[in-house]
Amino acid sequence: MIEVRDLTKNYGDRTAIDRLNFSVSKGEVVGFLGPNGAGKSTTMKIITGYMAPTSGIVKVAGFDVFESPIEVKRRIGYLPETPPVYMDMFVQDYLKYVARLRGVASGNLNSMVDAALEKTNLQDVRKRLIHNLSKGYRQRVGLAQALVADPEILILDEPTVGLDPKQVAEMRKLIHSLKGQHTIVLSTHILPEVQASCERIIIINRGRIVAEDSLAGLSKRMSGGQKLVVRVRRPSSRLEKGLGDVAGVHQLRAEGNVLQIDVDGAEDTTEAVANLIVAEGAGLLEMKSTSMDLEDIFIQLTSELGSAQPTGGAL
Amino acid sequence: MMRGAWTVAWKDFRVLVASPMFLMVAGLCACIWSYNFLPQIFQFERYAARAFQSGGGLNIHQTLFASHLARVNIILIFAIPALTMRLLAEEKKLRTYDLLLTVPITAAEISLGKFLAAFGAGLALISISFLYPLITLAFADFSLGPLMTSYLGMALIMGIYVAVGLFASSVTESVVLAVVMALILNLALWFLGQAAEMTDQPEMVKVLEHISVPQQFVNFMKGTLKVSSLLFFASAAAFFVFLTERVVESSRWR
Numbered sequence: 001m002i003e004v005r006d007l008t009k010n011y012g013d014r015t016a017i018d019r020l021n022f023s024v025s026k027g028e029v030v031g032f033l034g035p036n037g038a039g040k041s042t043t044m045k046i047i048t049g050y051m052a053p054t055s056g057i058v059k060v061a062g063f064d065v066f067e068s069p070i071e072v073k074r075r076i077g078y079l080p081e082t083p084p085v086y087m088d089m090f091v092q093d094y095l096k097y098v099a100r101l102r103g104v105a106s107g108n109l110n111s112m113v114d115a116a117l118e119k120t121n122l123q124d125v126r127k128r129l130i131h132n133l134s135k136g137y138r139q140r141v142g143l144a145q146a147l148v149a150d151p152e153i154l155i156l157d158e159p160t161v162g163l164d165p166k167q168v169a170e171m172r173k174l175i176h177s178l179k180g181q182h183t184i185v186l187s188t189h190i191l192p193e194v195q196a197s198c199e200r201i202i203i204i205n206r207g208r209i210v211a212e213d214s215l216a217g218l219s220k221r222m223s224g225g226q227k228l229v230v231r232v233r234r235p236s237s238r239l240e241k242g243l244g245d246v247a248g249v250h251q252l253r254a255e256g257n258v259l260q261i262d263v264d265g266a267e268d269t270t271e272a273v274a275n276l277i278v279a280e281g282a283g284l285l286e287m288k289s290t291s292m293d294l295e296d297i298f299i300q301l302t303s304e305l306g307s308a309q310p311t312g313g314a315l
Numbered sequence: 316m317m318r319g320a321w322t323v324a325w326k327d328f329r330v331l332v333a334s335p336m337f338l339m340v341a342g343l344c345a346c347i348w349s350y351n352f353l354p355q356i357f358q359f360e361r362y363a364a365r366a367f368q369s370g371g372g373l374n375i376h377q378t379l380f381a382s383h384l385a386r387v388n389i390i391l392i393f394a395i396p397a398l399t400m401r402l403l404a405e406e407k408k409l410r411t412y413d414l415l416l417t418v419p420i421t422a423a424e425i426s427l428g429k430f431l432a433a434f435g436a437g438l439a440l441i442s443i444s445f446l447y448p449l450i451t452l453a454f455a456d457f458s459l460g461p462l463m464t465s466y467l468g469m470a471l472i473m474g475i476y477v478a479v480g481l482f483a484s485s486v487t488e489s490v491v492l493a494v495v496m497a498l499i500l501n502l503a504l505w506f507l508g509q510a511a512e513m514t515d516q517p518e519m520v521k522v523l524e525h526i527s528v529p530q531q532f533v534n535f536m537k538g539t540l541k542v543s544s545l546l547f548f549a550s551a552a553a554f555f556v557f558l559t560e561r562v563v564e565s566s567r568w569r
Contacts, residue, residue, distance in 0.1 A: 048417045049416075049417065049567070050413060050416050050417050050566075050567075051566065051567060051568075052567050052568040069567070070419045070420075070421065071419075073417055073418060073419040074419040076417070078413075078417045080410060080413040080414075080417075082410040082413075084409075084410055084411040084412075084413045084414035085411070086330070086409075086411055087409070088330060088334075089330070097322065097326050098414065098418070100318075100322040101319060101322055101323070101414075101415075101418040101419075101420055102418050102419060103318075103419055145414070
């Protein structure tokens with residue numbers, strides 16, 4: 001459905017994305033995961049035909065984005081980071097306007113708008129001014145706008161950013177309910193987000209794909225990866241070196257008297273680490289085990305693979 | 316192809332004429348025109364009576380309506396940028412531009428639609444100004460022909476101002492900058508013909524007189540429709556709409 005080959009985009013001297021390669025097949029739900037500024041939005045904007053790449057090819061349903069943008073835009077519903085809503089319009093009128101712009105035939109207009117309102121649970125506010133809606137509702141209007149012409153592909157750029165936890169949960173449920181009806185590409189910098197919604201995950205950092213994996217694969221990586229946060233009274237380089245040699249310890253970072261230790265998650269390892277700290281007489285103050293968060297996965301992935309080697313295939 | 320343009324035009328037109336800003340502009344225009352038109356009628360009456368006594372007459376088109384249209388024009392130079400300033404600049408600022416650029420309509424449809432929306436609002440302003448000569452008809456007898464051609468000319472000139480304002484709005488995110496730019500361009504357009512006085516070359520003088528908006532407008536006021544004048548006004552507006560289309564399209568490859 002979507003094919004991206006050697007996609008590169010430069011803003012002046014700065015490279016936003018660097019030779020991206022991936023493809024999304026029909027009906028898939030793919031999550032773009034990456035920190036802010038990683039190039040997620042840029043990639044999505046290029047796929048939607050909003051902007052052109054510096055080099056590389058994007059094909060949507062067989063149409064080249066740059067050569068036949070109209071055909072591509074016909075097939076894509078796009079929700080940008082800021083929902084593109086007109087504050088001075090009523091929800092219903094706004095959706096009708098977008099439906100017309102997206103080429104919905106006049107006869108189907110009302111039914112399509114009704115369907116979009118229903119999918120996004122907006123029937124109650126259909127006659128409200130968008131200006132008077134909360135951020136969560138505006139975001140939903142943004143999603144309704146992307147849905148209104150029933151496109152084959154939905155591209156959602158950070159659909160839950162800036163929402164409160166309840167709204168986030170609702171938005172996730174909503175996206176979940178759209179599975180199977182559309183091919184969905186969504187971006188986020190929050191890990192549970194992709195876990196909740198996506199089947200496949202593309203992790204992108206500094207404009208490069210650092211990992212591409214199924215949800216199961218990534219979960220495996222994550223459950224295997226645990227982190228020990230240790231606070232000691234007397235940190236020393238000897239202690240650090242000793243900890244680094246313990247079997248099961250992947251990596252170690254020291255910030256003042258706090259040590260962050262990436263471990264394999266086995267209880268033996270945790271015990272060995274504790275024993276060593278006590279044996280060294282470093283004065284153990286605190287020790288807790290946490291599962292790795294996105295930041296840690298990034299650090300791990302980028303250091304494992306090196307920044308010069310973007311990988312295409314599954315890990 | 317045209318459907319996208321109409322969709323944009325109809326929506327923007329409705330939003331534009333329903334905005335408080337439009338009502339304020341229209342109200343102020345009406346105030347200024349009324350303030351000026353009434354004394355002008357009395358003055359015309361005095362002059363006409365004097366001319367009649369000495370055995371002559373006074374052309375109402377060349378005196379009363381000409382000065383009315385001059386004021387309509389002056390006001391439009393300032394009022395039209397106020398109508399056009401938000402057309403694209405605000406879409407960019409509020410990120411609704413993202414929507415326009417990702418729906419299946421072309422840059423030409425966007426530009427044309429925006430132009431038509433503001434042109435429609437401009438026509439509403441011109442219609443208000445048309446009320447004054449129309450009311451004069453109640454107590455003065457004159458031929459409508461020259462008035463109609465004058466107003467056709469006025470509408471075409473308004474089209475140029477709209478196109479200029481649209482272009483100014485397309486190159487910036489700031490509505491203030493869009494207004495200022497449109498104003499300067501409009502005034503420049505009006506005074507362009509004056510450059511004819513600065514050169515002695517007959518060819519240059521001819522060219523400059525041809526591209527002078529006031530010079531071309533004189534034809535319309537006389538009640539004559541010249542194809543060259545019609546084409547000049549239409550192509551000037553089309554040129555700025557075309558420039559706008561280029562700017563909108565350029566966001567795809569920048």
